[in-house]
Amino acid sequence: MPTAVRRTTARRLAAAFAVVLLLFAAALVTVLVSLHEIGDAEEEATRLDHAKHAGHIAAGLAREQYIHQAHTLLEWNRSHLEHYDEVAKEAAAATARLEAAVTDPDSRARAAEIARLVAESDHLFRTEVVPVVGTSDRSRILDLHHRTEGMVDRVVKLNEELNRDLEVRADAARKRAQRVRASALLAVIVFFVLAIAAAAAVGGYLMRSISRPVALLRAAAKRLGAGDLDARVEITRDDELGELAVVFNQMAQDLAHDQAVLLEKSRLASIGQVAAGVAHEINNPLGVMLGYVRLLRQDTTLAARDELPIIEDELRQCQLIVAGLLDLARPARLRRDEVDVDELAREVVARLAEGGGSDGVEVVVTPPSPVPVCADEGKVRQIITNLITNALAAARDGEVAEVTVTTGIEGERAFVEVLDRGPGIPAETWPRLFEPFFTTRSKGHGLGLAIARSLARAHGGDVELSPGPDGVGIRARLWLPLDVRKEEP
Structure with missing residues (x-):
C-alpha cells in the first residue's frame, strides 16, 4: 500500500479538527471585529454626547454673558463688569471646547x-x-441691547440645530452598535452551532472510521487468541487501520501456516517414533523372507511357479514402505553443494525414459537455463523424481498423456514445476495430499509426497500442489532458496 498517496487517518482527523477550530476561530474573529465596531460606535456616541454637553454649556454661558450685558445696559453702571469678565472668559473657553468636540464639517461650522x-x-x-x-x-442703549440680544438668540438657535444634529448622529451610532451587537451574537450562535455540528460529525466519523474498525480488530484478536486461526478482519481502507488489518490478516495466516507446519512436524515425529521401531522390527523378517524366496527360486522344481515373483515383488514393496518410514523417522542430514536444478531435472527425465518409466507419456522440458542452488543433490533428485513419477502416473489416466517440466528463478527462490494433464483429484482430498499413508492410487503407499515435502523443508524450501490451468491436471512445484549456506545446520 503506497504511503505516498494514502489518505491517512491522521490527515483525516487533522482536517476534521481543523474545520472545528476554524469555526471557533471564525467565531472569535467575529466577536473581536464586532467588539471593535461596537467600541467605535459607542465611542462616537459618547463623543457626540460630550459635544452636545459642550454645546449646552457654551450656549448657557453665552446667555449668562448676555444677562450681564443686559443688566449693565439696564442699570447703566459698572456693578456687573467684574462678574462679566469671569463669565466672558468661561464662555470663550466653552466655545473653544465645543469646537474641539465636533469633527464633521457642518457641526464645526456651527460651533x-x-x-x-x-x-x-x-x-x-x-x-x-x-x-x-x-x-x-444713553442714546444707544436700545440699539446695543437689540444687537447683543440678537447675537445670543442666534447662538441659542445654532446650539439647538447643533444639538439636534448631534442627537441624530448619536442615536445612529448607538443603533449601529446595537445592530453590530445583534449581528455578532447571531454570527457567534451560528458558528457555535456549526462547530457543535462539526464536532458531532467528527465524533460520528471517529465512531465509524476508528472505533468500529478497532472493535473489529479487537474481536478478531480475541478470536485468534482463543485459537480460531481463521479469524480475519474485513476492513478495506487506504489508511493506517486498513494497513493494520492487512498486517493482522497476514499474521493470522502466518500463524495458521506455522501451526499447520508444527502439527505436521509433531505428527511426523510421532509417526517417526513408532515407524522407526516398527520398521526395525519388520525389516529383519522381510530380509529373511526375501532370502528364502531367492533360495526357493534356485530350486528347479519350484523356480517356474508364478507365485514366487509375486511374493518377491510384494516383499520388496514392503521394504520400500519400511525405507520410507525410516526416511520420515530420522532427520534429513544434508550435504549441501552447488547444484543446477535445471540440469538435475533433465537427468531425472532422461533416466526415467531410459528405464521405461515415462513410456506412453510425452515429457516436455523447457529450454535449458542454469538454475544454481546450494542443496543436497541426492535429496533434490529424490524430490524431483517423486514429483515427475507422480505426474507420469496421473498423465496416463488423462485425455492428454503429457507432462511439462519447467525450471526457473522467482524472487529469491528457484523452482522446479511439474505439470500433468491428468484427471486431477477431488477438491476434498487436497488438504490430505501430504499426509503420510494417504494416496489416491491403488498401488501407492502414500509416503512419496510426505517425504518430498519433508526433504524440501529441510532445505528451507517447500513443495506445493495446485490445480493445473483451467482446472485440468495438477501443478507441483518444488521451491528452493538461493541463499542457503553450504554448512550443515
Missing part, C-alpha cells in the same frame, strides 16, 4: 459660528458699552 458670535458680542460690549456706561449718553 465656529457660535464662537464667533460669543466673541463678537463680547467685543461689542467691551468696545461700545463699557466705555460709555455710567455717563449721561
